[in-house]
Amino acid sequence: MLTAALYGAATAVPLVVGAAAGLRWRIPQAALAALMSFGAGTMIAAASQELFGPAFEALDAVRAGIALLGGAGIYVVLSHLLDRRAGTSAVGMGLLLGAFLDGVPENTALGVSLGEGGLALLVAIAVGNTPEAIASAAALRDDERLGPRRGLALWAAVGVLLTLVTVGAHAAGGAVSPAAVAVAQAVAGGATLAVLSDTLLPEAYREGGWWVGIATALGFWLAFVLG
Structure with a gap:
């Protein structure tokens, strides 16, 4: 149980540190x-290599596809609602939402797979999510309704929840069927693809221009090296 808590915390701490950096410094x-495009590259690799790939092998193509589209649909609908209500913090809240939606299945898989390649998945999660946290916090810091303290509290809450998910999944052990984990991974893959196409890459291109493609490819390559 202690090992699961440490693994979960190891995925959460980079998120909180990244958010603190984005809130503290302009x-x-x-x-x-x-950073955003680099993180997008790692997330593309994670979506195919760590999430949808294993799910596609464990499930039939139809069930895997339904779960993938379900994850994408959940993010798109919630992101649309945020766009209408969150104002200037929509981008930051959208990235935080994406980190949570793909983080829960990722950390579930991490908790279940401790001792069976869990370290590689841990590194992939931390490397992929940290730039997302930095970018989200940088957007949240300019929202007068939130401010740095509330922005950091939101990311800290996500970190705590993801740690608890890791511990809970590990404690459940054999009670979590491989099929259930595969469905969760496919859902996370869909949510990841949606946050990339809907929020992360458009915002990166708007701020950085054409050359962000190089940073995306670099992040994609590094994720495969770590994987």
Whole structure:
């Protein structure tokens, strides 16, 4: 149980540290765009290699596809509602929502797979989510209704929840069927693809221009190296 808590905390701490950095310092737009596109590259690799790939092997194509589209649909609908209500914080809240939606299945898989390649998944999660947290916090800091303290509290809450998910999944052990984990992974893959196409990459391109494609490819390559 202690090991599961440490693994869960190891995925949460980079999120909170990244959010704190984005809230504390005003990062130049070019550097922020590079971080966002780099994180997008790692998330593309994670969606195919760590999430949908295993789900597609464990499930039939129809069930895997339904779960994938379900995850994408959940994010798109919630992101649309945020766009209408969150105002200037819509981008930051959208990235936080994406981190939570794909983080829960990722950390569930991490908790179940401890001792069976869990370390590789841990590194992939931390590397992929940290730029997302930095970018989200940088957007949230300019929202007068939230402010740095509330923005950091939101990311800290996400970190705590993801740690608890890891511990809970590990404690459940054999009670979590491989099929259930596969469905969760496919849902997370869909949510990841949606946050990339709906929020992360458009915002990175708007701030950084055409060269962000290089940073995206670099993040994609690094994720495969770590995987």
